[in-house]
Amino acid sequence: AQSVTQPDIHITVSEGASLELRCNYSYGATPYLFWYVQSPGQGLQLLLKYFSGDTLVQGIKGFEAEFKRSQSSFNLRKPSVHWSDAAEYFCAVGARGYQKVTFGTGTKLQVIP
Amino acid sequence: DTEVTQTPKHLVMGMTNKKSLKCEQHMGHRAMYWYKQKAKKPPELMFVYSYEKLSINESVPSRFSPECPNSSLLNLHLHALQPEDSALYLCASSQDWTGNTEAFFGQGTRLTVV
Numbered sequence: 001a002q003s004v005t006q007p008d009i010h011i012t013v014s015e016g017a018s019l020e021l022r023c024n025y026s027y028g029a030t031p032y033l034f035w036y037v038q039s040p041g042q043g044l045q046l047l048l049k050y051f052s053g054d055t056l057v058q059g060i061k062g063f064e065a066e067f068k069r070s071q072s073s074f075n076l077r078k079p080s081v082h083w084s085d086a087a088e089y090f091c092a093v094g095a096r097g098y099q100k101v102t103f104g105t106g107t108k109l110q111v112i113p
Numbered sequence: 114d115t116e117v118t119q120t121p122k123h124l125v126m127g128m129t130n131k132k133s134l135k136c137e138q139h140m141g142h143r144a145m146y147w148y149k150q151k152a153k154k155p156p157e158l159m160f161v162y163s164y165e166k167l168s169i170n171e172s173v174p175s176r177f178s179p180e181c182p183n184s185s186l187l188n189l190h191l192h193a194l195q196p197e198d199s200a201l202y203l204c205a206s207s208q209d210w211t212g213n214t215e216a217f218f219g220q221g222t223r224l225t226v227v
Contacts, residue, residue: 041201043203043219049215099144099210101158101216106153
């Protein structure tokens with residue numbers, strides 16, 4: 001079975017600073033990896049996804065993530081954080097032919113002026 | 114149209130009430146999902162419909178009853194709920210069930226059971 005770990009429950013960054021959110025997965029074959037963002041009381045919005053190919057994935061809102069098979073990681077990055085990026089971020093892992101996507105426990109991002 | 118629309122946005126119901134949550138998508142997606150999300154927790158999968166047939170039930174209590182009348186609609190019928198069922202209920206859809214397509218989520222229904 002697949003699993004995903006987000007080690008950081010809460011992260012605070014200054015506006016304009018760079019951001020990296022960590023995600024580690026466990027799965028025997030090539031995983032399908034996702035990052036979603038959720039504002040309070042709202043649904044989830046997909047930021048980016050990795051299925052195959054180039055291991056550096058570009059997403060919306062200036063986010064990118066890098067798949068590192070050797071480290072079983074799919075960390076999310078942004079070079080300059082905006083106050084509107086404050087939200088909960090979920091990493092998720094799926095697999096080919098498998099309907100269930102497993103979500104990590106989430107990282108809450110706080111942005112300070 | 115890349116939206117998944119959920120109604121109502123908020124719902125307060127008593128433990129003896131019967132209510133329904135509705136979800137609609139017009140993206141031609143053939144897989145639809147119900148998730149339950151408690152505060153400060155990730156979404157938990159409840160049900161998956163694939164080509165309008167129930168394919169996954171994550172051992173959800175029978176007081177939750179899903180229905181997929183057609184490929185665009187998904188309902189969740191609620192009856193005799195408990196206060197601990199209060200949560201954000203999220204609907205999602207994806208192009209198919211093969212796993213390599215992303216899910217699009219609705220804004221959710223905030224359910225409060227009193």
